[in-house]
Amino acid sequence: MADHLQALAIEPRTSDEKTKMLNRLKRVEGQVRGIQKMIDEDRYCIDILVQISAIESALKNVGYSVTERHMKHCVTDAIEKGEGADSIEELMAVLKQFSK
Amino acid sequence: MADHLQALAIEPRTSDEKTKMLNRLKRVEGQVRGIQKMIDEDRYCIDILVQISAIESALKNVGYSVTERHMKHCVTDAIEKGEGADSIEELMAVLKQFSK
Amino acid sequence: MADHLQALAIEPRTSDEKTKMLNRLKRVEGQVRGIQKMIDEDRYCIDILVQISAIESALKNVGYSVTERHMKHCVTDAIEKGEGADSIEELMAVLKQFSK
Amino acid sequence: MADHLQALAIEPRTSDEKTKMLNRLKRVEGQVRGIQKMIDEDRYCIDILVQISAIESALKNVGYSVTERHMKHCVTDAIEKGEGADSIEELMAVLKQFSK
Numbered sequence: 001m002a003d004h005l006q007a008l009a010i011e012p013r014t015s016d017e018k019t020k021m022l023n024r025l026k027r028v029e030g031q032v033r034g035i036q037k038m039i040d041e042d043r044y045c046i047d048i049l050v051q052i053s054a055i056e057s058a059l060k061n062v063g064y065s066v067t068e069r070h071m072k073h074c075v076t077d078a079i080e081k082g083e084g085a086d087s088i089e090e091l092m093a094v095l096k097q098f099s100k
Numbered sequence: 101m102a103d104h105l106q107a108l109a110i111e112p113r114t115s116d117e118k119t120k121m122l123n124r125l126k127r128v129e130g131q132v133r134g135i136q137k138m139i140d141e142d143r144y145c146i147d148i149l150v151q152i153s154a155i156e157s158a159l160k161n162v163g164y165s166v167t168e169r170h171m172k173h174c175v176t177d178a179i180e181k182g183e184g185a186d187s188i189e190e191l192m193a194v195l196k197q198f199s200k
Numbered sequence: 201m202a203d204h205l206q207a208l209a210i211e212p213r214t215s216d217e218k219t220k221m222l223n224r225l226k227r228v229e230g231q232v233r234g235i236q237k238m239i240d241e242d243r244y245c246i247d248i249l250v251q252i253s254a255i256e257s258a259l260k261n262v263g264y265s266v267t268e269r270h271m272k273h274c275v276t277d278a279i280e281k282g283e284g285a286d287s288i289e290e291l292m293a294v295l296k297q298f299s300k
Numbered sequence: 301m302a303d304h305l306q307a308l309a310i311e312p313r314t315s316d317e318k319t320k321m322l323n324r325l326k327r328v329e330g331q332v333r334g335i336q337k338m339i340d341e342d343r344y345c346i347d348i349l350v351q352i353s354a355i356e357s358a359l360k361n362v363g364y365s366v367t368e369r370h371m372k373h374c375v376t377d378a379i380e381k382g383e384g385a386d387s388i389e390e391l392m393a394v395l396k397q398f399s400k
Contacts, residue, residue, distance in 0.1 A: 046190055050197070053197045297350070
């Protein structure tokens with residue numbers, strides 16, 4: 001469905017952008033492993049919940065960065081090519097899912 | 101702060117409960133690595149957002165399981181020992197953070 | 201389904217608690233009418249979104265108050281009567297819906 | 301702050317769009333009054349929470365409609381006039397608040 005929109009996504013991330021994003025995701029990965037350790041060590045539920053909530057925040061922020069970049073590149077390109085409506089509806093569908 | 105409540109948390113997870121929880125968290129860890137790969141391969145932003153949203157769901161469900169278990173064990177014990185109010189307020193503080 | 205649990209909900213809100221809660225809800229009602237006026241006057245979308253977000257926060261806080269009171273009265277009573285598991289599962293089902 | 305972006309918001313809602321939006325908001329207003337009645341009548345907390353959750357959903361949907369319209373009109377205009385980045389950052393700031 002999104003194939004023609006995807007083809008518009010012409011501007012790949014710079015290696016600097018990639019590195020930053022990957023570092024954030026590696027930190028999230030480490031946090032998820034940290035929770036496994038907490039479960040394994042019978043740590044207090046509340047402390048585990050606080051950690052899960054921290055990961056959710058971190059993931060949300062990654063999601064916002066991806067969304068902003070998507071709007072500034074893919075959606076902007078689509079609008080300039082007169083295909084804005086499709087691109088916006090595609091994004092809205094994901095945002096609705098995202099904030100569930 | 102929560103030390104006396106934490107001391108009430110007498111019932112450690114069974115090894116079966118632990119295994120289930122750890123498996124769910126290992127799957128989440130794998131999904132986070134999957135997103136790193138998607139970033140690295142310049143995959144389409146929308147596909148990345150869909151994956152992030154799936155991880156958020158999975159994490160939320162882990163959080164619900166931890167919360168439910170916490171209520172059935174720690175909060176229930178606290179209530180039976182007449183320390184319910186503290187335990188409930190401690191949980192509410194985390195739930196407020198959690199659903200942000 | 202929740203009839204026997206509901207019957208446990210023995211402690212009605214004091215008139216002071218009711219007044220506070222009703223005042224908060226009247227404020228929310230006023231905010232919702234405020235948005236209608238903003239729509240009617242063609243106000244800027246972003247300003248409307250900020251207002252909607254403020255109402256969501258206010259409603260969430262009402263929800264937290266109701267949840268906390270529910271735990272301190274209904275759930276606590278249920279636990280003391282040995283029906284804690286049902287009451288906790290009933291609450292969890294709503295919390296899952298709530299944070300969607 | 302957003303004055304120059306706001307000035308771009310040239311296309312007012314049609315009277316049909318307004319009517320639909322106002323009807324949705326009037327329904328939300330009625331639901332908020334419904335909760336006041338439930339509080340007043342000492343209805344079961346869980347039933348009140350279910351209703352609050354229904355209002356949150358309805359409000360979120362209004363928010364999505366406003367966001368989508370904003371992207372299709374204001375943001376699209378801004379992009380076409382070369383002011384896309386500002387407009388997108390303004391929207392992102394609200395989205396972050398919104399999904400809190």
